[in-house]
Amino acid sequence: MKAIWIALANLHRMFRVRTNIFFVFVFPMVLILVLGATFGGSSSPRLGVAAQGSGPLGAALVRQLDRTPHLRVESVSSPATLLTQVQRGNLTAGLVIPPGYDTAVRAGHGVAVRYMARPGQSSQQLSETVRGAVAQQAALLGAARFAVAERSAPSFSAGLAEAAALSRAVPAVSVTSSTAGTPLFSKTLGQFDLGASTQLLLFLFLIALTGAVALIETRRLGVSRRVLSTPTSPGTVIAGETLGRVLISVIQAVVIILGSSLLFGVNWGQPIGVAAVVILFALVAAGAGIFLGTLFRTEQQAIGVSLLLGLGLGALGGCMVPLEVFSPTMKRVAHITPQAWGNDAFARLVGHGASITGILPQLGVLAAYAVVLLALATWRLRRVLSA
Amino acid sequence: MRSAVLICVKDLKARFRDRSALLIGIVVPLGLAFIFNSIFSGISGDSKAIQLGVVALDRGPIAQQFVSQVLGAVGRSGLIAVQQESSVAGARALTAKGTLNAVIVIPADFSARVEANQPASMRVIGNVDSPISSEVARSIAESYAADLNRVRLSVATVVAHGGGNSGAPSPGRLAALAAAAAAPVAVRDVSAKSKELDQKSFFAAGMAVFFLFFTVQFGVTSLLEERSDGTLARLLAAPITRTSILGGKLLTSFLLGVISMVVLVAATSLLFGASWGNPAGVAVLIVAAILAAMGIMALIATLAKNAEQAGNWQSVVAVVLGLLGGTFFPVSQAPGVLSKLTFAAPQAWFLRGLGDLRGGGISVVWLPALAMLGFAVVTGGIAMTRLRHIAEV
Numbered sequence: 001m002k003a004i005w006i007a008l009a010n011l012h013r014m015f016r017v018r019t020n021i022f023f024v025f026v027f028p029m030v031l032i033l034v035l036g037a038t039f040g041g042s043s044s045p046r047l048g049v050a051a052q053g054s055g056p057l058g059a060a061l062v063r064q065l066d067r068t069p070h071l072r073v074e075s076v077s078s079p080a081t082l083l084t085q086v087q088r089g090n091l092t093a094g095l096v097i098p099p100g101y102d103t104a105v106r107a108g109h110g111v112a113v114r115y116m117a118r119p120g121q122s123s124q125q126l127s128e129t130v131r132g133a134v135a136q137q138a139a140l141l142g143a144a145r146f147a148v149a150e151r152s153a154p155s156f157s158a159g160l161a162e163a164a165a166l167s168r169a170v171p172a173v174s175v176t177s178s179t180a181g182t183p184l185f186s187k188t189l190g191q192f193d194l195g196a197s198t199q200l201l202l203f204l205f206l207i208a209l210t211g212a213v214a215l216i217e218t219r220r221l222g223v224s225r226r227v228l229s230t231p232t233s234p235g236t237v238i239a240g241e242t243l244g245r246v247l248i249s250v251i252q253a254v255v256i257i258l259g260s261s262l263l264f265g266v267n268w269g270q271p272i273g274v275a276a277v278v279i280l281f282a283l284v285a286a287g288a289g290i291f292l293g294t295l296f297r298t299e300q301q302a303i304g305v306s307l308l309l310g311l312g313l314g315a316l317g318g319c320m321v322p323l324e325v326f327s328p329t330m331k332r333v334a335h336i337t338p339q340a341w342g343n344d345a346f347a348r349l350v351g352h353g354a355s356i357t358g359i360l361p362q363l364g365v366l367a368a369y370a371v372v373l374l375a376l377a378t379w380r381l382r383r384v385l386s387a
Numbered sequence: 388m389r390s391a392v393l394i395c396v397k398d399l400k401a402r403f404r405d406r407s408a409l410l411i412g413i414v415v416p417l418g419l420a421f422i423f424n425s426i427f428s429g430i431s432g433d434s435k436a437i438q439l440g441v442v443a444l445d446r447g448p449i450a451q452q453f454v455s456q457v458l459g460a461v462g463r464s465g466l467i468a469v470q471q472e473s474s475v476a477g478a479r480a481l482t483a484k485g486t487l488n489a490v491i492v493i494p495a496d497f498s499a500r501v502e503a504n505q506p507a508s509m510r511v512i513g514n515v516d517s518p519i520s521s522e523v524a525r526s527i528a529e530s531y532a533a534d535l536n537r538v539r540l541s542v543a544t545v546v547a548h549g550g551g552n553s554g555a556p557s558p559g560r561l562a563a564l565a566a567a568a569a570a571p572v573a574v575r576d577v578s579a580k581s582k583e584l585d586q587k588s589f590f591a592a593g594m595a596v597f598f599l600f601f602t603v604q605f606g607v608t609s610l611l612e613e614r615s616d617g618t619l620a621r622l623l624a625a626p627i628t629r630t631s632i633l634g635g636k637l638l639t640s641f642l643l644g645v646i647s648m649v650v651l652v653a654a655t656s657l658l659f660g661a662s663w664g665n666p667a668g669v670a671v672l673i674v675a676a677i678l679a680a681m682g683i684m685a686l687i688a689t690l691a692k693n694a695e696q697a698g699n700w701q702s703v704v705a706v707v708l709g710l711l712g713g714t715f716f717p718v719s720q721a722p723g724v725l726s727k728l729t730f731a732a733p734q735a736w737f738l739r740g741l742g743d744l745r746g747g748g749i750s751v752v753w754l755p756a757l758a759m760l761g762f763a764v765v766t767g768g769i770a771m772t773r774l775r776h777i778a779e780v
Contacts, residue, residue, distance in 0.1 A: 019699035019700060019702065019703050020699075022703055023703070023706075027706070027707075031710070037721075037723070038716075038721040038722075038725065039716075043519075044519070045519060068522070068526075069522060071522070074722075083579055086579045087579045087581060087582040087746050088582045088583060088719070088739070088742060088743075089581070089717070089720055090720050096577075105572065110569070110573065111571070111572050111573070112572070112574070112575045114574075114576075114577045115575065115576050116579045117576065117577075117578060117579060118578075118579050118580075118581045118583065119578070119581050120581065121436065121466055122519070124466050125437060125466050125519075125520075126523075127574070128467075128526045128527050129522060129523060129526040130574065131574050132526030132527070132529040132530045133526075134574055135529070135530040135533035135534055135537075135570075136533045138533065138537060138570055139534070139536045139537035139540055140540065141572065142537040142540075142541060142568060142570065142571050143537060143540035143541040143543070143544045145568070145571050146541035146544065146545065146564075146568055147541070147544040147545050147548060149568070150545045150564075152545045152547075152548035153544065153548055159544060162544050162547060162548070163540050163541075163543075163544045166543045166544055166547060167536070167540055169543075170536075170540060170543045171504060171506040171507075171539075172532075172539075173501060173506075173507045173532040173539070174507075174508040174509075174532060175508060175509050175510070175525055175528040175529050175532050176509075176510050176511070177511040177512070177521065177525050178510070178513075179512070179513050179514070179515040179521070180479050180482040180483040180512050180513070181482065181483035181515040182483075182515065183515045183516055184516050300405065301405070301406060301410060303411075304407065304414065304415050305410070307415055307419075308414070308415045308418045308419060311419055311422075312419060312422040315419075315422055315423055315426050316422065316426055320426075326426075
């Protein structure tokens with residue numbers, strides 16, 4: 001019973017500070033939104049096009065580019081702006097269709113569009129896509145020009161109209177495309193789904209670690225000594241502290257899960273499976289947080305180490321870049337972190353629609369982490385309290 | 388002046404003794420930059436050539452021209468590695484595994500069908516997780532197909548108009564003429580010098596400027612601590628001007644910032660090869676960033692009731708500005724309004740300055756430096772008027 005009061009006191013101390021509410025609930029949700037809006041969905045290369053004054057044929061070339069799959073075409077006001085944007089990496093590459101493009105092509109002059117690329121591979125490789133679109137337009141333009149040269153069409157425009165009409169009737173050389181392999185990510189994965197579960201694990205762990213600060217404060221102010229002078233056993237204090245940390249994590253998870261599914265429509269997967277992952281992960285995080293809290297003397301030190309461990313282990317465990325894209329070696333290294341196992345569990349729940357029975361191995365590993373870390377935390381806390 | 392220096396030396400000693408400044412200013416940013424860099428190197432796709440397979444089941448001239456001339460030229464660029472495969476099944480398996488990003492298959496009767504003016508088609512099989520590489524492969528095939536179509540259409544257009552001036556030349560001769568005609572539109576390559584930070588330098592600079600906002604807190608916020616501890620009243624009772632006390636605190640912040648940044652620049656350059664660029668330009672940007680961080684953090688400190696509240700608010704602002712400023716991932720490259728909003732954070736100007744510095748001379752740092760100084764002057768100005776008020780207690 002007393003343990004519960006100690007736990008509730010912990011909760012009260014945590015949420016009394018407004019800025020904690022920001023870091024525990026608001027900030028993770030904002031990140032889920034920002035990451036989803038920025039990186040969720042497609043990662044298509046962005047081609048900037050400066051086509052001012054290029055006339056109807058210039059506009060037709062832009063439309064041709066627009067039809068290219070896996071390419072986002074963005075209009076840019078001038079070639080100078082385009083160059084800067086490409087240099088800064090804000091656009092993958094740029095295309096300048098010069099003013100007077102339409103007139104020059106119609107007059108039969110040699111015309112050149114300019115393709116701007118940075119030294120990076122992705123920027124250079126996009127050149128083929130642009131050349132493909134130019135070649136498709138050139139098929140019509142070339143036919144019209146040839147008809148004029150052979151004096152069979154009275155004008156370029158007449159030849160172009162004729163070629164466009166014929167292009168539907170003349171048997172064409174075409175390209176068909178298909179895909180091979182099993183996708184790393186399920187096709188049903190929504191825009192915010194991947195970011196949501198990874199950010200949840202990142203922040204559950206990070207907040208539990210920084211929560212260690214409260215434990216240091218408790219000791220520094222002598223609160224724990226006073227509690228122990230009352231008829232309360234160290235075991236009760238430890239149980240209370242642990243329960244408090246776990247409760248904070250669980251509340252945090254519930255708010256983030258409900259909030260993100262209501263606000264951004266995030267799919268989290270089977271509720272029982274999600275609950276199991278969250279509770280085990282909360283125990284792991286609580287163990288780590290309390291253990292850390294017993295190792296340091298000042299709050300600033302604990303904050304510094306918490307940030308390093310929380311963000312570092314999070315990144316390693318696939319909370320910033322998904323584990324699926326890690327190299328095989330890095331993937332093995334990543335699985336020394338509990339985050340990696342949590343992320344694996346969510347990947348199955350969300351991406352493959354698995355139920356709790358499908359994530360038993362991951363739950364087992366998380367339970368093992370929880371047991372070891374809580375044992376370490378209890379042992380250290382007992383020593384620190386009795387000191 | 389002397390008393391300001393004494394206060395500063397006392398504060399610096401205290402910060403180094405409890406190791407907190409060392410941790411936040413150096414160890415944590417260095418550690419995170421190192422971790423991010425080792426995790427993310429090899430993930431970024433910008434370093435890899437596209438692995439393109441080709442299965443030519445056709446030995447005819449049109450297929451051979453594609454393989455030897457078109458793919459030959461593509462392969463020589465070094466951006467795309469072309470390898471010939473003998474069977475479709477084998478190539479498809481390699482593509483499914485991801486060894487090849489995409490395969491172009493030329494069916495056995497391709498040349499014959501093209502020459503007979505029948506519908507013909509090439510096939511592109513792309514790895515399901517390499518949509519961009521697959522699109523590049525498709526574009527290469529599409530360009531060649533478009534050129535074949537240009538010849539067909541040229542002949543058809545002339546024939547449709549009754550053969551033109553040269554009487555009624557055979558379609559074969561027309562095709563040869565059309566094939567020899569120059570492409571109506573050429574694509575000319577312009578190489579743009581990169582103003583983008585490479586990954587190592589990005590993480591080094593991003594983490595350094597993110598934690599800079601925490602490091603400079605130690606100086607200004609200690610004024611609030613001195614007030615609650617009662618040592619501020621004693622300082623004021625001593626024959627020391629208020630300006631000296633403030634000066635000492637600000638000097639502490641500034642020096643902590645300088646030490647942190649200098650150590651981080653040196654350590655990231657030596658330990659994992661980050662390249663920061665022209666030292667003079669980097670120095671200007673660092674000084675401007677420190678002043679901006681000091682101004683913003685001091686302003687927040689003056690709005691808070693006590694050191695604890697100040698610390699909490701400062702963390703929120705530092706984290707939000709850091710994220711918005713693109714210290715963790717390049718927000719300026721995000722589509723939409725976010726790419727504009729990012730410049731509401733001085734961190735974004737710092738990173739842009741460093742990026743521009745690699746594409747140009749030292750003069751490019753003045754604009755980002757001025758922007759950061761703008762933040763410093765506005766926030767610092769308000770903070771100064773309020774700090775004097777605090778120091779009157």
